[in-house]
Amino acid sequence: MSAPSEPRAGRPEELVVALTKAGRTKIRYPAELVRDDGVRVTVRAPWAAPGVRDFGFVRFEPGDVFTEHYWRDRWFAVKEVRTGDGGLKGWYCDITRPAVLADGVLAVEDLDLDLWVSADGSCVLRLDEDEFEASGLAGQDPAAAGAAASALDELERLARSEGLAPLLA
Template sequence: MNMAVALVKAGRVKVRYPAELLADDGQRVTVRAPWALDTVRDFGFVRFEPGDVFTEHFWRDRWYAVKEVRTGGGVLKGWYCDVTRPAVVGDGEIVSEDLDLDLWVSADASAVLRLDEDEFAESGLAGRDPEAARAAEAALDELELLARLGRFGEILA
């Protein structure tokens, strides 16, 4: 079954792309999609490029989404974690609101990188919605701790 994924940032849709629904257990929705852009995005620690395949996990009750990234040949690059509000799922679409904080976990877990904390601070979320800001920071801390303890796979089990 096909779905659309809409990534929202600062109140507007940043990107919308088609994805194949793999599972929906009522709390977590898992989809698979190719890299949504036709260009390479080089972060320095990983490159997302045409041909890459993302298996994406969105939760209705958690403040993050986890995206497993593989090459077109199936080689695991790692996991890109977006701190988000809980996903809204309905009418063939998943809406995920990005809260600027991210975490990268390399395939062998040797690199666990907190990303975009400056963007999060500049977003003003802490002033506008302190409860959401606390939930976002707690989500990032949880993801990082699980990765550093070698227990990251537990959230995907």
């Protein structure tokens, strides 16, 4: 585990977020370190994929800014999504193994399950449960599959009760 840190004044510290899925790199992108308290790493990055991704319930597009929260002791990541002018779109939550930060790379393994929470909290959607089932994780690593399912349940419960803001404070 790396020591807690704050970016140096005047010059943001950069790192690379490396997201893997099923043993393969899904995406790598540069991000600005906002905060690392030794347990949670918070980074900020512009939308990193090419073009627009329209999910039907939200569009991610060039100009969007993601403030991403990763934990070393939790099985999820929460990404606050804002438009380029600061309007809140909502929170996209990935169910992941706990994050590892080493040598300037924040390594995160995506476990397929996701949760979307709209800006006003009125829309809470569990996503990709079919992909999770098809991944075979339950047979290969039952403990990880159980932790992933519990993490999704925990995030949904928080989103439907007090919201995600207290988790991110």
